[in-house]
Amino acid sequence: MEIDFEHIKVIGFDADDTLWVNETYFREAEERVGNLLSHFETPNKIDQELFKMEMKNLATYGYGVKGFVLSMVELAIELSNGSVSNSIISHILDIGKEMINKPIELLEGVEEVLKMLSREYRLILATKGDLLDQERKLEKSGLLDYFHHIEVLSEKQESNYSKLLMHLDIKPSEFLMVGNSLKSDILPLVNIGAQAIHVPFHTTWQHEKVTDKETNGKSYKTVESLTEILKYFKLKN
Template identity: 70%
Template sequence: MPDYKDIKVIGFDADDTLWVNETFFRDAEAEFAQMLSQFETPNKIEQELFKMEIKNLPLYGYGVKGFVLSMVEMAIDLSNGTVSNEIMTKILDIGKRMLNEPVELLDGVEEVLEALSKKYKLIVATKGDLLDQERKLEKSNLLKYFHHIEVLSEKKEDNYSKLLKHLEIQPQHFLMIGNSLKSDVLPLINIGAKAVHVPFHTTWQFETVHNSPLSKTEFLTLKSLSDLKNYL
């Protein structure tokens, strides 16, 4: 098991680590696919929408707004430009609804943050749209536990290294906790920090790692954030 005795700062991913997020995207995808089922099968629409999202990531980044723009573009493509104003309005409504969803904290989150904040400096390191993530953090009532909030355009080794340098944190003193092996675990291990993987019940396929180069001894996998109390 990894040794956490030198940890001074703990970073938390936000979406699907502190609160529910991916579920809203899956529901929106299904609704969108049904809405356009006159043009293609729902399964094919969801597959093509994912491809569109990945194509658009360099332009729009992560988050609801980029997702909605990809749905709009997909609707135009699927219908050969004949999609109705009614469907376009419904797509926009899906996005607005997603942005206004209540923040549903995952089990044990506040208790864990309250306990850890007495011993460690806590930060948020997440991806997504800045305005949306700030809104969710405000709604969550968790801001009081964090010394710093960072919304990253990507979560790769370079991004984490720059963040730690900016905050004057040595990698060996930093522990990252998140639901994504690709974004919250592998980059941290590679720069000499520690990581804890807390999987969410559903993961966006872009974040899926099929063959991890790490052994299970290099990071901890927990069923719930509440289990952290047994290790920190």
């Protein structure tokens, strides 16, 4: 089924890896921590154990850099049987601070797309993660003025989106979501009767990956770049 763009009134955007680079910094941090802890385990094993630690802690810490850093510290203690040095712990904390203070690198065409669509549509930002961190990134991005509403969700599931749309008095059939994650940005919206456009990012966190079975029969559009979505809208010059 094709997206009925004529009935779209509100467009939602994910933030991390849809508007700006994010996941790349986590992969870089994992590599650095793997090197720091290499005398305790192999890099591949460290990657595996770190992911398990993140999943174990997700309900407690939530998403974002701070939870990621706490998981790295806990892993260092566990892998070393409590013998990890203060120096290594300090290095891990520094990696987290560097991630938080990274400059915002907008993806290609982001401002052009938001500028054009905001003239004729109501735009909202729907992201998940640490509230303070996401607010900081949005402020640094220079994109704040394009959005009518900002929502930082603890999770991106069907119930979260349904509550958000109800709160903003938006009919699912009149809402389009744009994002890089099939699991978080696309499938939950399709399942509640909204429309969705998938803009893949070159790297995906393991937790966000889905199977072919999960996407089979689901109606959404995939584009190669954010600017490509403009061709589907009849925009005034």
